[in-house]
Amino acid sequence: MEKQPASSWSIHTRPEIIAKYEIFERVGSGAYADVYRARRISDGLIVALKEIFDYQSAFREIDALSILHGSPNVVVMHEYFWREEENAVIVLEFLRSDLAAVIRDAKRRKKKGEEGFRVGEIKRWMVQILDGVDACHRSLIVHRDLKPGNMLVGDDGVLKLADFGQARILMEPDVVASEENQQEEEPPEVIPDYVNSSQKGLDGEEHEVLSKEEYFRQVEELKAKQVVRDDNIDKDSNVYDGDASCLATCTVSEMDDDFGTNSFAYDADEGLDGGEGLMTSCVGTRWFRPPELLYGSTMYGLEIDLWSLGCVFAELLSLEPLFPGVSDIDQISRVTSVLGNLNEEVWAGCVDLPDYKSISFANVESPLGIEGCLPNHSGDVIALLKKLICYDPASRATAMELLNDKYFKDEPLPVPVSELYVPPAMSGPDDEDSPRMWNDHRDMDSDSDFDGFGPVNVKPTSSGFTIEFP
Numbered sequence: 272m273e274k275q276p277a278s279s280w281s282i283h284t285r286p287e288i289i290a291k292y293e294i295f296e297r298v299g300s301g302a303y304a305d306v307y308r309a310r311r312i313s314d315g316l317i318v319a320l321k322e323i324f325d326y327q328s329a330f331r332e333i334d335a336l337s338i339l340h341g342s343p344n345v346v347v348m349h350e351y352f353w354r355e356e357e358n359a360v361i362v363l364e365f366l367r368s369d370l371a372a373v374i375r376d377a378k379r380r381k382k383k384g385e386e387g388f389r390v391g392e393i394k395r396w397m398v399q400i401l402d403g404v405d406a407c408h409r410s411l412i413v414h415r416d417l418k419p420g421n422m423l424v425g426d427d428g429v430l431k432l433a434d435f436g437q438a439r440i441l442m443e444p445d446v447v448a449s450e451e452n453q454q455e456e457e458p459p460e461v462i463p464d465y466v467n468s469s470q471k472g473l474d475g476e477e478h479e480v481l482s483k484e485e486y487f488r489q490v491e492e493l494k495a496k497q498v499v500r501d502d503n504i505d506k507d508s509n510v511y512d513g514d515a516s517c518l519a520t521c522t523v524s525e526m527d528d529d530f531g532t533n534s535f536a537y538d539a540d541e542g543l544d545g546g547e548g549l550m551t552s553c554v555g556t557r558w559f560r561p562p563e564l565l566y567g568s569t570m571y572g573l574e575i576d577l578w579s580l581g582c583v584f585a586e587l588l589s590l591e592p593l594f595p596g597v598s599d600i601d602q603i604s605r606v607t608s609v610l611g612n613l614n615e616e617v618w619a620g621c622v623d624l625p626d627y628k629s630i631s632f633a634n635v636e637s638p639l640g641i642e643g644c645l646p647n648h649s650g651d652v653i654a655l656l657k658k659l660i661c662y663d664p665a666s667r668a669t670a671m672e673l674l675n676d677k678y679f680k681d682e683p684l685p686v687p688v689s690e691l692y693v694p695p696a697m698s699g700p701d702d703e704d705s706p707r708m709w710n711d712h713r714d715m716d717s718d719s720d721f722d723g724f725g726p727v728n729v730k731p732t733s734s735g736f737t738i739e740f741p
């Protein structure tokens with residue numbers, strides 16, 4: 272039997288939505304959105320309705336998903352509803368799990384002495400992620416919040432990139448400049464199904480699917496343009512303190528009681544696409560944020576996604592987050608202890624990063640290296656990871672280059688998607704206090720108040736659960 276929906280959900284007050292969809296339980300809740308499982312009345316299709324509370328986030332997600340429609344490893348947006356003075360509601364294909372749950376499950380199996388992932392499984396997960404990221408980057412869309420929790424997985428093992436609320440479509444600075452005086456485009460109110468639609472953005476323009484050559488050419492051009500400008504992008508932000516630093520802007524994230532896996536972005540400091548070409552450094556999720564963002568860069572490109580990809584790849588290999596920082600400074604410190612100090616030798620130009628001079632660490636004599644973090648892995652894997660987890664963004668390999676790497680062509684080959692194991696459904700926020708969720712948090716390297724108590728046992732009872740501190 273379907274769970275009865277809570278009558279307080281504002282989504283029930285939207286006649287245009289309830290006329291077409293029967294809404295079931297809330298399955299997810301993020302920084303900017305609530306997500307509900309629903310059934311399309313016309314044909315019974317199960318979908319996810321994502322109600323987005325933030326204008327900019329809604330605009331970005333709709334724009335990016337419109338352009339990426341038809342990409343096999345990007346979540347499908349069927350339609351969306353957006354009227355003035357109301358939250359946008361986007362209708363997505365429903366995917367009941369995500370890569371974070373898949374990794375947790377592998378970790379549980381390994382703890383029980385069973386095999387975590389087979390190499391062929393890791394390869395297949397990575398190939399799917401790379402295909403999704405390649406599709407984004409070919410359209411010059413930078414996702415800016417890649418992490419296992421934003422990689423949804425269907426029962427069939429197909430992985431789809433999701434949560435494009437922080438995505439940006441990169442534009443050439445001259446194109447941006449010429450659009451500065453143009454009116455902001457409002458999206459149409461209700462957009463019908465995208466079936467058979469071409470790749471159109473909210474600007475109504477056809478977005479060309481790039482050839483491989485053109486893709487590399489544009490990526491190279493973007494890399495060449497990666498100059499840190501001295502504009503204080505955060506000048507209008509409510510956290511600006513005159514220094515526009517990572518310390519000034521990003522330590523706000525430390526007020527979040529997250530575990531480093533919650534994403535954040537500041538909307539006050541970055542106009543809708545078509546702004547000044549500068550971007551906020553305060554995007555993404557701490558554990559997956561590249562050094563250039565941690566040091567406050569506001570001129571960055573697709574490469575930030577490539578660092579995050581490296582972190583996801585390392586987590587698939589070791590079943591542990593690579594850099595689980597508990598604060599932004601701790602995050603940088605963890606990266607430094609593995610890669611060594613950030614200096615001109617490893618990244619020419621890094622001294623120009625906005626916060627380079629405000630953050631300094633003692634000299635790391637013998638950095639652990641990526642190999643030190645993943646001691647039981649082959650040289651090939653380590654070499655591949657080093658192409659992503661490196662200081663200089665321009666040295667990071669593109670998704671396309673990685674897809675062509677021999678690692679994915681050598682034995683053992685990626686397993687067929689049908690052989691990937693997808694664990695049973697994840698708990699949604701309406702089951703937030705379920706024992707499963709508490710146990711998941713216990714597994715994480717957190718700064719939770721419970722840490723001082725050591726491990727806890729969570730046991731279900733007839734009326735809820737009990738927590739024991741042994």
Ligand SMILES: Nc1ncnc2c1ncn2[C@@H]1O[C@H](COP(=O)(O)OP(=O)(O)OP(=O)(O)O)[C@@H](O)[C@H]1O
Pocket residue numbers: 298299300301302303304305306319321346363364365366367420421423433434435436533534535
């Ligand atoms: N298409 C979908 N199918 C099923 N569940 C989904 C779908 N999209 C999102 N969810 C669930 O809703 C949760 C929140 O969605 P999402 O991450 O897109 O929102 P958000 O507010 O942008 O999140 P974040 O805080 O990570 O930025 C997800 O973690 C997931 O559990």
